[in-house]
Amino acid sequence: MSDKETLYQQRLKRYTTALRKGKPDCVPIRPFVAEFTAKYACMTCQEVSYDYRRAFEAALKCAADFDWDAVAASMVYVWTGLTHAVGLKYYGVPGIDIPADTGFQYREPPEDNAFMRSDEYEQLIADPTGFLFNVWLPRVSGDVSAAGQPVTFRSNLSFLKGGMAMMSYFHAFGPQIERLRRECGTVSAISGILKAPFDILADKLRGYLGLAMDLHERPGEVKRACEALMPHLLHVALSSADPARQVPIGLWMHRGCVPFISHDQFNSLYWPTLKPIIEELWRHGHQTMFYAEGRWLAHLDAFLELPEQSIVFHADQDDVFAVHKKIGHKFCISGGIPNYLLAYESPQAVRDFCKRVIDEVAFDGGYICDASAIMQNEVSIENIRAMTDYVRDYGQY
């Protein structure tokens, strides 16, 4: 066995032991580094977002240089070369819409011109896939012709280029994951994607403002739309999950928590249309990583309804110590190292905070070290090195 393969096996064991709430040899480090990789590899945000091969190279360079157990194959996940080919309007592309060294941005649709209208719920519910092709895509793409409109060269090309680009991109992940293993001894941290039905409605269809109004004006339709999306989102998650069932599916949680919605709306709509998906994934042997962007402390009791070890809870702006006290007996916790600390404070301040996390959260296993949020290019290289070295040294069990 090569040195890299030996290292890979050590790291895989360390990472998966912690995922299952166990106590490995030391605290695993799994930083979700996005535009940070560009900074470290001396590239711009434009370079890594518009050319996924550059993003892969930057991710490999970081994995080779830092003693990290697991990373995402590329955390600059949105390849804007593909979104350009499709003609998607809802991205701010670095180097075109925004400065070349700013990470790509999502654009919220205007309330009066959302990608789905408030009177179109029944159409979505009746046939979600047909709605996406026939109604949604022509609205989110500047190139795709709507039903009944003339077929155009640009419309045809959008499907051809978009389809081939997506196939090229997705097929590139296998070799990238293999290179991470062979060249760096690093584990690919996640596999598969899931979003809550509510978040899909808010992010991509009605917009947050539109959906906020719908929750009051047509709550029944909102719930039935979420229910109609559930089997499809489950299918996407299952079909992209790790066949070996070692690493979790990423659930990217956006605006389903208070104060974006009320407690009642969480309990009657968000959670009942997400929980069954998580339970079904677990029945298939797949863990889900709750990447809980924002603050979710108000909903931890609901998450405790899930089977033990079925999720990994990633603490963003929540107090990681409070999260651990509340759900650490049942689930692995990750994250909680504040991004502002990693970006703007001293290496000693980073080490001090990491010590506290190791002492109070990681002391009995079931913790994976990471920043609170995805790390973009404001994060300091010196501080990332301080976090890595300190956790590796002090985080031995």
Add this chain to the structure above:
Amino acid sequence: MDESKQPTPKPGVCIPWEEKKKELPPIQGNEAQFRQVWQEVDGMAYTYIWHLLVSF
């Protein structure tokens, strides 16, 4: 074809094999192979639209 009368495709499906089969003359060969390959390629179109929605 009145597309509004079609049944709602299940997850993973854009045009069900049963719908496609109605457009074809009687199958003389191995239907199982036709079905399998149709469904595999049809599933790619499903992957395309749902990943545009969820991943991009």
